[in-house]
Amino acid sequence: MTEDAHARLRQELADLHGALVEAALVVWTAGNVSARAGGGHFLIKPSGVPYGDLTPESMVLCDLDGNPVEGQQLKPSSDVFAHAYVYRHRPDIGGVVHTHSTYATAWAARNEPIPCVLTAMADEFGGEIPVGPFALIGGEDIGKGIVETLESHRSPAVLMRNHGVFTIGDTPRSAVKAAVMCEDVARTVHLSRQLGEPFPMEQPDIDRLYDRYQNAYGQ
């Protein structure tokens, strides 16, 4: 990656953290976005820095074991090892997002996957949004839970039990989009539940919607 491309990625990553705030997916210093930076490295939010203080320069460059590269001024997010695990085991992934967004995390608190009962869910997630195992922060368990849970799902989002949301994407921007959509459908399906059981969708319809959205939708 050239120096210019690296600087642009730092700027994009800082902007994407702003997008989490704008979409009201994060409070205080919780949540983070990372971006694969090439050469066996990725950039991630610094630990404990308020969103309003994030700058392109404050993003922390780490190796794929989650260790900051020499010369970084700030410590990486405490979720750095979860992100590192995903990048090591999913070479197709270019971005990872973590939030405790309210409605999605309410499903995680109940250990309940979000059923695919909306066309928007079929489009983006291709089925239910699954729940991953409970895991304590700091080691590899969260990353392992993310990768193993998503292996058997088309969803780019996983609800980690009693914790919150992790999303993945081929780019950091698509991972942020998945985090925004995840919260949106979590809220809608939750509201639908208040007055009854959401009506199920047929699997062939889910498949067709997913295929069209992933392959034909947009410009």
Ligand SMILES: [Zn+2]
């Ligand atoms: Zn968390």
